[in-house]
Amino acid sequence: MEEKMMAPILEVEKLSLATRSKKKLVSNVSFTIGRGESMGLVGESGSGKSLTLRSIIGLLPPGIEQVSANIRCSGRCAMIFQDPIGALDPLCPVVGQLAEVVAYNQKVSRKASRKIAFELLDMLGLPASLKQKDRYPHQLSGGQCQRIVIAMALACKPDILLCDEPTTALDVTVQHQILEIITRLQKELGFAMVFVTHNLAIVSSMCSRLCVMKEGQIIERGDTLTLLQNPQNPYTQRLISSVLPVPDFERRPVL
Known part of the structure; x- marks a missing residue:
């Protein structure tokens, strides 16, 4: 099926990735994303979903090379990673990390960056106590760390948000909370989104x-x-039939 959209914000054409030993990992992947649109990438582990996402933002793992690709992006990209704790610096308090991302991407003063960081904490529903006493990643829950990672992505003011299975490492209740946050923020901020997941629901x-x-x-x-x-x-x-129970596939708000 051909994808016909006006003025795509992201175009990936004939992306191919391989190891240095020439083992093919991704072959001729092409797609486009329009402004404000959401596209899902699904498939089994090892199918190349996460590598495709990482190639867009230029964060391929060592030993993996881009054989060919034409990637055109007319906006800013940010990424939410699968492992929130692994995405944070364990030696730096989280609000300090967030403020640093704000200062770098928005070119504001240290004082202004902390003010914006506090606003992002409120937007993501993080504890107000973080404004008085900063904490290290290991002192927060997995869900709180993922909210910090989402705040860091938003600090980049992205036009495109790349989500690499952002709820896989979280328990079911927290998963719903994070998905609800991402859905709400997309409606409010209007960014496009590529969402990698195993979960068809x-x-x-x-x-x-x-x-x-x-x-x-x-x-x-x-x-x-x-x-x-x-x-x-x-x-x-087969992928759909493997889902037990089979979800009711209809557009509905995330609970």
């Missing part, structure tokens, strides 16, 4: 379009609800 409620990846290739794509209700590729059919 998440993409059914958050993403208008969907790409299914297998062995480094996109094997099926289309409108999320249409694809989930009437998959054409046998792998997509």
Whole structure:
């Protein structure tokens, strides 16, 4: 299915990645994203979803090379990582880290960066006590650390938010809270989003379009609800049938 959109904010064309020993990891992946749009990337572990996301922002792991690609981005990108604690500096208090990201990306003074950091804490529903006493990542819960990571991404004022399974490391209750925050912020701030996940229920409620990846290739794509209700590729059919219980695929707010 061809993707026809006016003035895409992100275009990825013929992305191919390989190890230094020439083992192919991603082959000829192409897609486009419009302003304010949400697209899901789903597939089994090792299918190339996260590598595709990392190639957009230029954070490929050591030993993995970009063989070919034409990536055009007309806005600022920011990324939310799968492991929130691993994404934070364990030796630096979290508000200090957030303020540093604000100062670097928004080119403001140290005093102004802390003020903006406090506003982001409020936006993400973090404890007001952090304004009086900063804490290290190990002193916060996983959900609180992920909110800090989201705040850091927002501090970049992104036009495109790249989400690499941002709820996988969290318990179910906290997962719903984080998804609700991301959904609300997208509506308020209008950024586009690429959401990598294994969870079909998440993409059914958050993403208008969907790409299914297998062995480094996109094997099926289309409108999320249409694809989930009437998959054409046998792998997509197996992926959906493996979900127990099968989710009710309809656009609905994240609880």
